[in-house]
Amino acid sequence: MRTFDVVVIGAGPGGEVAAGYLAQAGLNVAIVEADKVGGECSFYACIPSKALLRPGELAAQANRTPGVVGARLDVPAVLAYRDELIGHLDDAGQVPWLEERGIELVRGHGRLIGERRVAVTPPAGAVTPPAVAVTQSAVAVTQSAVAVTPPAGASHDGAGEEVLEARRAVILAGGTRAALPAIDGLAEAKPWTNREAVTAQEIPESLVIIGAGVVGVEMAQAYTSLGSRVTLIGRVLPREEVFAGEQVSASLRDQGADVRAGVRAVAVSRTGKEVIVTLSDGATVSASEVLVAAGRTPQSAGLGLEELGIAARGAIGVDERMRVPGADWLYAIGDLNGRALFTHMAKYQARIAASDVLGDDLAVDHLADGPGAPRVIFTEPQVAAVGVPSTATSHRTRVIDVPTDGNAGGAFAGGIGGTARFVIDVDRDVLAGVTITGADVADFLQAATIAIVGEVPIRRLRHAVPAFPTRSEIWLKFFDALAAEETSGRR
Ligand SMILES: Cc1cc2nc3c(=O)[nH]c(=O)nc-3n(C[C@H](O)[C@H](O)[C@H](O)COP(=O)(O)OP(=O)(O)OC[C@H]3O[C@@H](n4cnc5c(N)ncnc54)[C@H](O)[C@@H]3O)c2cc1C
Numbered sequence: 001m002r003t004f005d006v007v008v009i010g011a012g013p014g015g016e017v018a019a020g021y022l023a024q025a026g027l028n029v030a031i032v033e034a035d036k037v038g039g040e041c042s043f044y045a046c047i048p049s050k051a052l053l054r055p056g057e058l059a060a061q062a063n064r065t066p067g068v069v070g071a072r073l074d075v076p077a078v079l080a081y082r083d084e085l086i087g088h089l090d091d092a093g094q095v096p097w098l099e100e101r102g103i104e105l106v107r108g109h110g111r112l113i114g115e116r117r118v119a120v121t122p123p124a125g126a127v128t129p130p131a132v133a134v135t136q137s138a139v140a141v142t143q144s145a146v147a148v149t150p151p152a153g154a155s156h157d158g159a160g161e162e163v164l165e166a167r168r169a170v171i172l173a174g175g176t177r178a179a180l181p182a183i184d185g186l187a188e189a190k191p192w193t194n195r196e197a198v199t200a201q202e203i204p205e206s207l208v209i210i211g212a213g214v215v216g217v218e219m220a221q222a223y224t225s226l227g228s229r230v231t232l233i234g235r236v237l238p239r240e241e242v243f244a245g246e247q248v249s250a251s252l253r254d255q256g257a258d259v260r261a262g263v264r265a266v267a268v269s270r271t272g273k274e275v276i277v278t279l280s281d282g283a284t285v286s287a288s289e290v291l292v293a294a295g296r297t298p299q300s301a302g303l304g305l306e307e308l309g310i311a312a313r314g315a316i317g318v319d320e321r322m323r324v325p326g327a328d329w330l331y332a333i334g335d336l337n338g339r340a341l342f343t344h345m346a347k348y349q350a351r352i353a354a355s356d357v358l359g360d361d362l363a364v365d366h367l368a369d370g371p372g373a374p375r376v377i378f379t380e381p382q383v384a385a386v387g388v389p390s391t392a393t394s395h396r397t398r399v400i401d402v403p404t405d406g407n408a409g410g411a412f413a414g415g416i417g418g419t420a421r422f423v424i425d426v427d428r429d430v431l432a433g434v435t436i437t438g439a440d441v442a443d444f445l446q447a448a449t450i451a452i453v454g455e456v457p458i459r460r461l462r463h464a465v466p467a468f469p470t471r472s473e474i475w476l477k478f479f480d481a482l483a484a485e486e487t488s489g490r491r
């Protein structure tokens with residue numbers, strides 16, 4: 001048995017940042033990873049999806065710009081660029097980051113076998129790694145060859161397990177996998193999940209997407225731009241401001257996608273090369289492939305939690321320090337705790353958990369976590385939002401909408417339009433939520449996040465002057481609209 005100060009299970013963005021933070025503080029840290037260092041984000045989620053989206057976004061923007069004609073995609077080159085960014089599904093490029101910080105990487109599946117004890121089962125076929133074919137699609141994904149040689153001093157039981165002991169804490173950071181909803185025939189139809197969608201080597205002639213949440217709309221955007229005939233099923237971005245879903249739907253339709261927002265998928269079947277999806281209104285849609293984008297399942301089963309008396313179904317509940325109630329040595333961060341399924345929030349929670357292990361207090365009264373966390377959806381238009389939508393707050397609010405491109409800077413922005421909505425908590429005189437749609441609005445979000453997390457009073461915020469001619473003048477338009485309302489209210 002080897003002993004460390006902290007053992008982290010899962011080397012996605014959450015686990016890596018927690019391990020890095022603790023190692024830099026001088027602690028002796030092990031990180032256990034069953035698949036790829038870098039996690040879902042690096043290989044099957046954020047990075048490849050954005051690599052597929054960005055070229056189409058740029059080409060569309062260029063073609064909307066007066067004086068530019070004929071920008072178009074070279075699809076094989078887009079896929080090659082994506083493959084390069086995900087290291088051809090080999091995590092060798094990620095491991096040095098751990099090594100440089102002196103973090104011990106232990107390959108295998110980790111599970112708790114007692115207080116501060118983790119058993120690691122080496123990956124199946126660890127000595128001669130097999131090629132794992134993902135057969136349900138045009139994709140043949142070969143897992144990176146990971147030879148696991150037991151390190152000096154390691155002790156293994158008869159099943160090849162190694163036991164690690166943590167002096168201080170265990171941090172669970174195992175993330176999620178795509179949920180397969182109970183739709184008749186879905187599993188048998190071998191649907192694509194996010195993994196096949198973002199690693200495909202061929203673009204199917206047509207694609208039907210079940211679920212129009214974040215994964216659904218981003219993949220609808222990407223595959224439409226890459227030449228697939230896309231049908232998107234489900235209410236579009238139901239957790240965001242209604243106008244955001246409407247604008248994204250309208251834009252996808254303009255680009256040629258078939259958006260069926262009022263229905264749900266109720267049955268799926270595959271006949272030969274065709275998948276047929278039956279909708280709740282009785283209609284059917286056929287396509288070459290079906291992508292299920294209907295939410296995520298936390299990877300909490302098989303972690304040994306039930307044996308420790310901790311509920312192990314679904315997301316693992318945590319307090320504001322990311323501690324699992326009833327076990328002061330155990331933390332759960334990132335997607336696994338279900339609070340805010342974003343890479344930046346996994347990394348944020350990692351810093352909170354690590355600082356708690358170190359006895360510092362980063363966690364006091366923070367407003368950044370949970371459903372109001374900052375988020376950007378990389379469609380055309382992009383949707384950048386932080387805090388609560390106007391429909392989801394119980395406070396007395398006032399809503400101010402201004403056009404995203406209704407300022408001098410917007411004249412150069414590619415002509416896609418969009419809306420910037422500011423939701424004011426009237427009693428506290430602070431912003432409760434901001435949603436901005438439009439071309440290239442992702443980086444607008446941080447100003448709104450600072451205003452909300454900093455609880456900057458609106459009367460103070462008016463003195464934050466945006467430069468001319470920048471698109472940040474949406475803030476000026478917001479203050480103008482607010483002043484106009486106040487003036488007319490006084491008359
Ligand atoms: C298609 C798609 C696109 C996305 N795009 C974005 C985006 O643009 N921006 C954004 O902020 N978020 C995005 N997300 C969400 C983002 O991917 C997640 O929020 C993020 O990956 C969560 O990080 P994590 O560290 O919690 O978990 P993960 O990245 O899921 O990593 C968990 C790791 O733990 C390992 N593991 C699990 N259980 C065990 C175990 N028992 N033993 C050992 N190892 C284990 C897994 O193999 C994995 O490597 C996207 C998600 C999807 C599906």
Ligand SMILES: NC(=O)c1ccc[n+]([C@@H]2O[C@H](COP(=O)([O-])OP(=O)(O)OC[C@H]3O[C@@H](n4cnc5c(N)ncnc54)[C@H](O)[C@@H]3O)[C@@H](O)[C@H]2O)c1
Pocket residue numbers: 181183210211212213214215216218233234235238263264265266293294295296340341342375376377378
């Ligand atoms: N840009 C980003 O930051 C980004 C990108 C992708 C994913 N993510 C994260 O990943 C999470 C998971 O994304 P997701 O899209 O899988 O989940 P989601 O929860 O955002 O959306 C899933 C949608 O599928 C719908 N659905 C379920 N069953 C259905 C059916 N039978 N027919 C039609 N619709 C059905 C649900 O009602 C829901 O609206 C997101 O919440 C987000 O936090 C972030």
